[in-house]
Amino acid sequence: MSVKQALVLVNMGGPASTEEIAPYMRAIFADPFILPLPWLLRGFVSNKIVKKRTQPVIEKYNLIGGKSPLLKWTEKQVKLMRRNDSPLFEHITHAYRYTSPTLDQTFASLKKGGYQSVTILPMFPHSSRAMTGSIEHEAKRLAKRHSITTYTIDAWGLHKEIIALQSEYLKSAMDEAGTGARVLFVAHGIPMREVKRGDNYPDK
Structure with a gap:
């Protein structure tokens, strides 16, 4: 019996509207890989940053349509990759680290679909603890919860x-x-x- 494999393109995510900007920022600064502080102090600092920066960030997003273009381009990349039949992956999808669909939601969906192996492709060509490290750590945590084997393609920009x-x-x-x-x-x-x-x- 062959193992069902899926490929997941993972990006930071972004707000789909200005109402999502504060929750998006809060999720970023709640990540210890981004803000490596003790839990209580990290929450305090995160709230301070979000309170101070939300309105200026909203104003900048309004200049580009009030939402992140990253969402559209990530989805477009997935659609283009699906056009070519993969001999390895039965399913290609995407997830975001800080907005929906989250890695948590995606792993739960893949588990429900019977997938036993998930390859994570961070949409960053480099490796960095704050970005690819955070993604890999979360993917391993969720893989253990759902009893799924996971692999991460790291530093692919060097190929x-x-x-x-x-x-x-x-x-x-x-x-x-x-x-x-x-x-x-x-x-x-x-x-x-x-x-x-x-x-x-x-x-x-």
């Missing part, structure tokens, strides 16, 4: 096929832009305390 494809698109864009075009590489930073704790994100 030579991905780099070659990115180079191809970049060269095409540079050729189209013409002489004088410049490429700006932008990356998230992480607190130095995380680097000292062994997070190798800067090396990526």
